[in-house]
Amino acid sequence: MQIATWNVNGIKARIEGLLAWLDDVRPDIVCLQEIKSVDEGFPEHLFAERGYNVATHGQKSFNGVAILSRHPFDETSARLPGDETDEQARFLSATISTRDGALTVASLYCPNGNPLGTEKFSYKLGWMERLEAHVRGLLAEETPFVLAGDYNIIPEPIDARRPEAWVDDALFQPESRAAWRRLLGLGLVDALRATSDAGDLYTFWDYQAGAWQKNNGIRIDHALLSPQAADRLASVVIDKRVRGWERPSDHVPLIVELDIAAR
DNA sequence: ATGGCTGCAGGATGCAGA
Secondary structure, three states: OEEEEEEOOOHHHHHHHHHHHHHHHOOOEEEEEOOOOOHHHOOHHHHHOOOOEEEEEOOOOOOOEEEEEOOOOOEEEEOOOOOOOOOOOOEEEEEEEEOOEEEEEEEEEOOOOOOOOOHHHHHHHHHHHHHHHHHHHHHHHOOOEEEEEEOOOOOOHHHEOOHHHHOOOHHHOHHHHHHHHHHHHOOOEEHHHHHOOOOOOOOEEOOHHHOOOOOOEEOOEEEEEOHHHHOOEEEEEEOHHHHHOOOOOOEOOEEEEEOOOEO
16 A cells, blocks of 8 residues: 655646656555645546545645545544644545555644744644644554654754754754654654665755755655554655656655555 | 745735745
């Protein structure tokens, strides 16, 4: 079972490239972030005709997450629990049936948090605390799950080509990195780091200042696996080809393969 | 670099992103 995550930075702007990528890779499940579309504006039929079920949690202009799945959803759930007043569309989870029982996959778009010293940074940290609380509940169920998305956190210096350039950025703050480490401390596994300790593994290159041409990238898109999912981890790939395509997103897909068969 | 691009809403340019 291949589970991918991709911050597409606008579904309308990326539909052509996304469809070409889907036809090429044909992953079982795709978690999308920053669709920047309301649910009604999401081109569901283009995915349905390729055999994908579609779940969206959209918002006008900003944010928005979606899940595409070649396997039927048993249930879907939008919004990260813990704050009923939070209107930002950043979390969607779905459960599918496998030969070994239920598998939960969540598409998440953690807040950016810049600039520091503003309510945006405290919102980021509060959101990560809510995610941690939600993860504690999921772990108690002892079923396999994958939390895939744009975490907007650079975990370690090796995850940036120029870590010194990010020290005053919300993505690389000690508090942000501590929130990430707390998730690992609960027993979640960083899929990419479970398969490689190499550098030069990035998922984002800024549009500005020739970041892609200079390989000035950062690793901020991640898949965290529950212990039961990590036991089935087969491979992890960052598909950086698409960053060189026409009109690219500034993020590229991360693809996790689990030795789990759909029912 | 002075975020140097990009997407979005809307119909000009401001906001958000990372």
